[in-house]
Each structure stands twice: as structure tokens, then as C-alpha cells.
Amino acid sequence: MPHNSRALWIGLLVTACLLNWMNSARGQAPLPRDTRDAAIFRGALVFANYCVTCHGIHADGNGRAARLYNPRPANLRLSDKNDAYLGLIVKLGGEAMGRSPFMPPWGAELTEEQMRDLVAYVRSLNERNDTPQ
């Protein structure tokens, strides 16, 4: 069942984030809300809830719905876009940015903070060394 699969992925991701946080926070103060790590943590949750269907749990463009689209959803690990551009795609959707019309506009669904967190999370996954931030 796709719904159960999504719940499972979210559960695994939350658990992984919590374990990571517990390890890094051992003997330290709680993660301050306005740090980059906190934004990445929150962004991972947003990503798991809204983005994995198309972009996949690894953000490589291989989500379960990817087969519906040509071109396929972006491999976010290899994106060459800067944070501002990524933020606009998230907020306005693909069509408004001259890209895939199947990338929905998330501006009415997510808060500004959630969208910033999402960009921070995607940035944290990026495997390119030449991408401007």
C-alpha cells in the first residue's frame, strides 16, 4: 500500500534524524532553533511528507510517481541551482519557472520557514562541489 509505504519512510526518516540528533546532542545543549542543522532536520520532515512521491526518498528523482513524467523529476543531489532559485521553484512551481508543469506550487501549502528548511535540506544533500549557494 503506497500510503503505508509513505508512513514507513517518514517513520524511518524521523527515527534516523532523532538518532542522529541524539548522538550529536549527547553532552551538548539542545539544537538551537535557528541553526542550519535545525533547518535541515525540519526540512527533511517536510521533504519526506511532500516531495518523496516524485523526487524519491534519496532525492534522486526516482520517486514512485516518477514514471509518470517526461522529463523525470529532478535529481536534487545533482542540482546546479542556487538556494534562491530552488526556493522559487518550490514556492511558485515548475511552470512559473519555465520548467516542468508537474512540479506543483507549494507557496499556498507550506510556510516560508518550511520552504527555507526544505531548501536547506536539499542543499545538504547536494553532491556537486560547484553549486553556488
Next chain:
Amino acid sequence: MSCRHPCLAGLAAGCLLLACGAAPAHAAEHVLIQKDKAFSVKKLQAKVGDTVKFVNEDPFAHNVFSLSDAKSFDLGSFGQGGSKTVTLDKPGTIEVECAVHPDMRMVIEVSK
């Protein structure tokens, strides 16, 4: 000779009537409203050939899609007052979702 054409016309008319009788009933259009981040029905019974019209009555965009074997589609994003229609061309179960609102789900049962 003069009666041959009326006879042929009658034969053709009869064939047409038979063909109409053998054809499936007129396809129905089902209208599904999307309001308050929910589909107006959770389960819809339909026939092959029917259409389903998705109407967005929320003040924000929805993005209806399905990955089911009976029908895979993505209607894209459409805002308030917008609508998109999909034709049911195979029997089976179609799980319909909204890409923007993961908790929005419904099922269409398509029979022959």
C-alpha cells in the same frame, strides 16, 4: 428496381439500431469536488467509458494523480474554480491522490 433503395435503407437502419442496442449505455460524467483538502466522496463506483471531473473548490491548488495499474495519470496543478477530467478506459481499482496534500485520497472502482 424502385423498391431496392428503400429496402437497403431499411436494412441499414435496422443494422444501426442493432448496433446501438449492442453498444454500452451512454457514458456517465461523475463530478468530484475537492474542498477543505478532501474529495467529496471516498469511494466512487463507475463504468468503463465514464468520465470523472475533478473540480477544485478550495482557494489553493490541488494536483490530482494516480499510479494505479487501471489508470495512471497526473492532471497537474489547478487552482480554485479549475477542473480537470479523466476518462476511465479500463476496469479495476484506481487510487486517486493529491500531490500537494498527501492525506487527500479516494478510490474509484471501475467495472465493465
